[in-house]
Amino acid sequence: MAVSSGCGAVRSCLGVLNQAFPLHTARSVADMEAALQLVRNVVPPLAAWKHKGQAGRIGVVGGCPEYTGAPYFAAISALKVGADLSHVFTTQDAAPVIKSYSPELIVHPVLDSPSAVQDVEKWLPRLHALVVGPGLGRDDVLLENVKGILEASKTRGIPIVIDADGLWLVTQQPALIQGYQKAVLTPNHVEFSRLAEAVLGDPLDGRDRYRSVQRLSQALGNVTVVQKGEQDVISDGGQALTCSRQGSGRRCGGQGDLLSGSLGVLAHWALLAGPEKTNGSSPLLVAAFGACALTRQCARQAFQKHGRATTATDMIRELGPAFSRLFETSAGADGGVAPTGELRL
């Protein structure tokens, strides 16, 4: 496993994660390194004895005729982080478009069918996590189908990352995920304001983001919330982390999709590893920190190469090297896989 050399860092991170709110101090380089060590602990080793599927089968529910890029970015990011199979459940029109971007994705043209819920439900026993919302749009029929898919996924205890228009649906009907502790919400600034207003009844308190994220998480029954922004603030209602790792000044579309797809895989790995590997902290909090750090590292590396021309596609190309840099240790590379280099912040 990836941990053997990092016990000191893990202990110091436990201290960080166990502090009560507000956690304004959890931003130093040492704190972030300690949190990264917890992420490394949940990354499964690569091994010759494993079979296809064991590293993760992820489903993305989203895409519509207007937005085909977002579900593609999320689904391909899941694969590049390390999932073995990545499915996209989308509309009839969007499916061939998404498929044409990559032969690696399994694309189901079912989301606007009258039998959408049953069509997706058939696959649920084979999926380890769902990412709901990238590029979904706000068509009422699609949202109603996604509501059914969310209900069916909750019944099966599947971890669910909710992003973009999935958050629009939750804003309309917060009861859909109320108290479901295997859910992670990943709102951007605008999505967070809408949610806060709907759930807490207040406009956003921009002065204390920690408190706002904590309150939203608590009001939703300790669902994990990741508020993306200049710094990413993550809370499960009890603990909090902030990720301020250097990213880039480019704000091109699709970076949140990369984050949500990556988080689908990390959430599965972290829940599988359990709190003993995260030193008692919430696995989803640790997974969310990992996805934020990874997205920002991709942004930084892509920007170094492409500058102002950087797009989400350039960031996706950096997923492998960024992941290695942040999370791989020689101890984590099992089964004859070569070590991937030293870790640096």
Ligand SMILES: NC(=O)C1=CN([C@@H]2O[C@H](COP(=O)(O)OP(=O)(O)OC[C@H]3O[C@@H](n4cnc5c(N)ncnc54)[C@H](OP(=O)(O)O)[C@@H]3O)[C@@H](O)[C@H]2O)[C@@H](O)CC1
């Ligand atoms: N290639 C594709 O297919 C992609 C498709 N995508 C898909 O698009 C769908 C809609 O998603 P969304 O994020 O554009 O919608 P929403 O949250 O309503 O924002 C709308 C407006 O809010 C503002 N605004 C946003 N952020 C802000 C901030 N930080 N701080 C301040 N203001 C901010 C800004 O307003 P403006 O500045 O233009 O007035 C923005 O225009 C969704 O399905 C998503 O997955 C994307 O994933 C990208 C790649």
Ligand SMILES: Nc1ncnc2c1ncn2[C@@H]1O[C@H](COP(=O)(O)OP(=O)(O)OP(=O)(O)O)[C@@H](O)[C@H]1O
């Ligand atoms: N001002 C910022 N400075 C640095 N990084 C940022 C800033 N704003 C967002 N990010 C980073 O960009 C990533 C995506 O966040 P963003 O707010 O752009 O999501 P989004 O609007 O949902 O993206 P998408 O276009 O995919 O829908 C996150 O990793 C976040 O940390």
Ligand SMILES: [Mg+2]
């Ligand atoms: Mg988004």
